[in-house]
């Protein structure tokens with residue numbers, strides 16, 4: 001079951017399993033169960049501990065995720081933040097999560113519950129509805145378009 005991975009540098013990260021990774025286009029269907037490959041070290045990930053990084057639109061194994069979160073600074077310029085939020089919200093909606101990311105009036109990234117009306121003033125600049133956004137295939141085309 002997808003859940004937020006809290007990390008010291010506050011990268012937007014979701015822990016997913018292979019079934020969810022496959023739904024997002026990161027898993028590799030195999031007879032007898034899907035597998036997922038870490039986008040950093042190319043090892044097969046643990047079935048229930050795959051880290052999706054919204055800022056990279058990539059998945060990592062636990063070891064690489066920890067190394068990344070300990071060493072890589074979080075880009076917080078406006079373009080980077082909106083790119084990260086867009087990917088996070090697409091994946092969160094696709095996985096039926098209640099969390100969404102947005103920015104506070106001061107421009108800080110916040111995670112909120114879509115069912116919590118206290119956060120109606122949060123400025124979410126991208127669609128949070130996966131059905132009205134991009135299909136999984138289009139989403140990966142976007143990744144290529146951005147030169148990643």
Ligand SMILES: [Zn+2]
Nearest residue numbers: 038041061064
């Ligand atoms: Zn790895």
